[in-house]
Ligand SMILES: Nc1ncnc2c1ncn2[C@@H]1O[C@H](COP(=O)(O)OP(=O)(O)OP(=O)(O)O)[C@@H](O)[C@H]1O
């Protein structure tokens with residue numbers, strides 16, 4: 216009841232923090248998707264690079280988020296930029312890995328047919344490979360998005376804003392309602408993203 | 424014209440070359456069939472022609488031009504390729520699959536659509552039904568036919584076909600072969616065709632190349648191959664009944680007799696028809712409609728026992744009907760299958776042409792045997 220009271224009282228603040236949170240995640244995801252797909256595609260043409268890049272992305276993911284923000288802080292300063300940069304690094308692995316394994320998993324006969332018919336590498340990429348890996352990449356995007364919704368909460372610590380602020384402020388003020396509200400909204404956000412992306416994935420999955 | 428000159432392919436890490444010093448000349452507008460046991464280098468030979476594989480040694484010329492000097496992409500756009508594994512693009516519809524090369528060549532959209540429908544009809548898939556389907560919704564044989572249509576889409580002067588009818592049932596296969604030969608008679612493309620089926624090779628090939636362990640064992644027209652196989656290996660590959668196999672070389676229309684089984688119009692009365700029975704060697708008459716399409720047969724005893732009615736009312740359909748483009752071998756199988764002394768021959772449009780009889784087949788085979796003995 217108290218919680219409900221808190222939420223209705225602070226509704227405008229919560230709403231704007233949710234907006235910040237969503238924006239943080241979306242900006243990071245857009246960059247991560249572009250970067251991840253480009254990187255994932257690039258390494259299919261260069262096998263030794265593939266192992267190195269995938270390994271690096273995996274290491275990045277194991278860095279504790281607090282430490283990641285700490286490492287990036289001196290480079291990008293306090294605030295939004297560092298938050299986004301860290302989230303991009305975390306989101307990269309699922310996208311890169313799914314792009315790479317997606318392309319690797321394409322039936323070689325399909326690629327050989329395309330090549331044998333006279334399609335150039337660029338045409339094959341645009342008309343065959345990329346459309347074929349959409350479902351796999353979508354799955355990677357979903358994993359990454361849900362993951363960084365959670366991590367973005369910690370970005371509030373370095374002043375990037377978002378719902379994490381409620382949690383950090385709540386901790387410093389011993390305000391349980393505040394912490395709970397933050398946690399609930401972050402979870403809800405993760406669930407929403409998951410459902411929406413699942414829908415998209417399903418639609419593209421059917422198409423191919 | 425395609426010319427292979429001392430072509431060898433040695434895959435790294437393999438003891439024996441996959442293709443060993445191949446010399447071959449495929450004349451313009453002919454079908455060259457590659458036959459041989461699995462792993463003898465048929466696919467490798469083909470892929471060297473469109474440069475999916477670069478030869479270790481030797482040169483390949485197309486119309487006198489060394490293919491190594493032609494841009495690989497340009498070369499391939501003008502060579503239709505039916506890959507052994509079919510390799511349809513699973514995310515694209517059947518129509519989009521077939522349209523791949525025309526689109527790459529920048530054809531206008533309505534021309535592409537028209538071409539797609541034309542090709543689907545050609546390979547026996549109704550355009551309205553299959554145009555918008557995905558490859559996953561087709562059977563293996565249907566997919567293979569789409570693969571053939573896709574290779575022919577932009578009307579390339581050269582076709583490489585790696586077991587194009589391997590997954591198609593025998594009846595459809597025979598039909599596809601016939602239609603393919605029919606359009607080839609007009610298009611005169613230069614075709615390299617791989618098959619495991621020696622009957623198919625004999626039927627389709629202007630020339631047959633027998634390969635073994637990467638080497639060319641014999642390269643000859645089918646008639647020559649059957650009458651004088653180069654060695655025991657070729658003989659075994661051709662199998663027994665070489666004489667009967669020669670029936671594969673002759674089209675039904677070449678042994679057609681139009682005088683042995685008269686046709687009667689369907690409105691003729693049974694009484695009048697009975698008078699015509701004398702002209703029939705088999706005591707049977709063919710019944711045709713106004714467009715001369717075969718609608719059925721009436722037997723002598725039916726005519727004798729029936730009251731006076733139009734023959735169309737007592738005519739019965741029969742399975743022993745074959746197209747003029749089929750081979751005598753197919754005609755023979757049909758006769759044996761129906762236990763009949765003859766098969767009626769119709770044109771592609773169904774017009775009645777005449778009959779081929781067991782007697783005339785025996786005559787042909789007998790001549791062959793005499794030749795063989797001589
Ligand atoms: N990319 C490759 N790398 C190494 N060896 C290969 C490669 N492609 C083919 N070979 C080998 O070359 C030989 C000839 O293969 P090829 O595919 O040309 O045979 P084929 O006559 O087409 O057989 P099939 O009738 O089974 O299709 C085989 O021994 C095969 O193992």
Ligand SMILES: [Mg+2]
Pocket residue numbers: 465466467507585
């Ligand atoms: Mg092969």
